[in-house]
Amino acid sequence: LMRCLIIGGAIRCPIESSGCAATCSYRNADESDLSVQYTALNYLETVSVRKQEKCIKKVVEMAATGKKFDVLLSLDGGGIRGVILVQILLYIEAALKKPLISYVTWLAGTSTGGFLAAGLAKGMSLRDCQKIYLRMKDCLFEGRIRPYQSDAFEQLIKANIGETSKITDIVSPKLIITTVLAEKHPVQLHMFRNYTLPGDDNQCCTQCSYIPDIPLWKVLRCSSAAPTYFDSVDNKFVDGGLIANNPALDLLSEFERYKSCQEFSECNEEASVGCLLSIGTGRIPDMPIESLNLGFINVIDMVSAFKNLGYMVMDQVTAAEGRPVDRARSWCHCMGVPFFRFSTPMSKDYALDTKSDQDLIQMMWETLEYVVNERNEIAKLVELLNTLHSNSRCFT
Incomplete structure (x- = not known):
């Protein structure tokens, strides 16, 4: 109980107090003893931290000269564990004191991350998204037999995103929703997007699509068609998490593709990545x-x-988690780009379709513990975003 109070922001008794219970006063326990326990940094992690600091310093210095930068946000897949995404973003947004989406110029999401990305891009608040997740479990995961009813899923998406809304109706940020094209072997990652590549009038890229008439709800349904959970869409699209459950690298690749097209077209825009923020749906414990x-x-x-x-x-x-995060971090640091990754270490492997209120509350609480423990790293992110945002020329 004392640990919960402290993490929740309760003020402990001053050091001169007497008769306090263990962990109550600052004399008896250091606050770090009550936080989630993490191992000490090893050598490679120390090098990564120093590289990150160097990247942040470089971006801040270049932004001060008026160089344009883009902020990239990547949201992982993970079913109902999307509540973790929302909880982390709520903490970051509270520190920013402004909607996080107003800082983001490129946004990618897979499955549940795609649903959240679309909601934010359409102007929904994080609290609104959180309410949807808390209602979603009872609407979708009925019964014990899978796959679940796809019609119920589609109706839920339409009710919250809109039945006639199209992905191309979203002007900003540039939005990428991943899915897997599984109508032939080998299967391919497919990315729905709300923009065209500079100079590419034919849009001949088979791995991406700019389809003006496709409803946004159907795009999200394609991204969330997890095998054994929901039926495929048109017998060819399945969950994007089968290839890009963490779409950070795919977001970087798409940004670089866009930038390369700019170089060989008449487009005068020029931008670089100022920050990549990657949010996960939780790290399961070792078993x-x-x-x-x-x-x-x-x-x-x-x-x-x-x-x-x-x-x-x-x-x-x-x-x-693991190597996908390491690759994204390494690529960013090679480009001189600050990389921030937040994903809650979970006490157990929560099912993607859990309906337990206790599990949801536990996930949200463990995430609150985690972000409080990571508040210094989040403060660095907030400072960087505010620095970029203070100069409107830094955003395309």
Whole structure:
């Protein structure tokens, strides 16, 4: 209880107080002892921190000269764990004292991240999005048999996003929603977007699409058609999380593609990435794998091994943490771009379709603990965004 009060902002007794319970006064416990526990930085992490500081300093100095910069926001997939995305963004927005979306010029989302991205791009507040998530679980995940009713999902999207709204109705920010085109082998990542590439009148890129007439609700349905959870769309589009559950690298790639097209067209715009903010839907705790041997001597062990291998394959296919984050950070730092990644370390592997109020509350509380512990890093992000935002020339 004391730990909850302190993390929630309660003021502890001054050091001169006497008779306080353990953890109450500053004399008995340091605040860091009550935060989520993290390991000390190793050498490579220390190097990464120094590189990040160097990138921030460089961007701030260049922005002061009037150079144009874009702010990129990437939102992971993760089903109902999208409440974690909202909780993290709420804390950042409270520190900014302005809507975060007003700072963002490029926005990408996968599955639940795509739903949130579209909502923010259409002007919905984070609190409105949070209310939708809290209602969503009871509307979508009815019964114990999967796949769930796709019609109910579509009606929910239409009710909140609009039935006639199109992705191209959104002028700013530049919006990317990922899905997987699975009508032929090998499957391909497909990106719906609300803009055209400079100089590309034919829009011949097969991995992206600018389709003026496609409804936004259908785009979001394509991005969220998770196999075994919901039916595919038009028998060809499935959940974008199968390839880009963390769309940060794909967002960077698309930005660079756009920039390259600018160089070979008559477009006079010129911009660079001033910051990439990547938000995750939580890091699951490490769990032991009991068996991987596929010998035929013990049938029970063999079945267990096949099951574990299946989990491993699916885990890596939909990976959003670990190496995908490392690659995005390394690419950003090579470009001299500050990279911020926030994703809550969870106490357990919450199901993507959990309906438990207790689980949702626990996810939100663990996220609050996490962002409070990360407040110094968030303060650096806020300072950078405000520095860029103070000069209107920094945004395209």
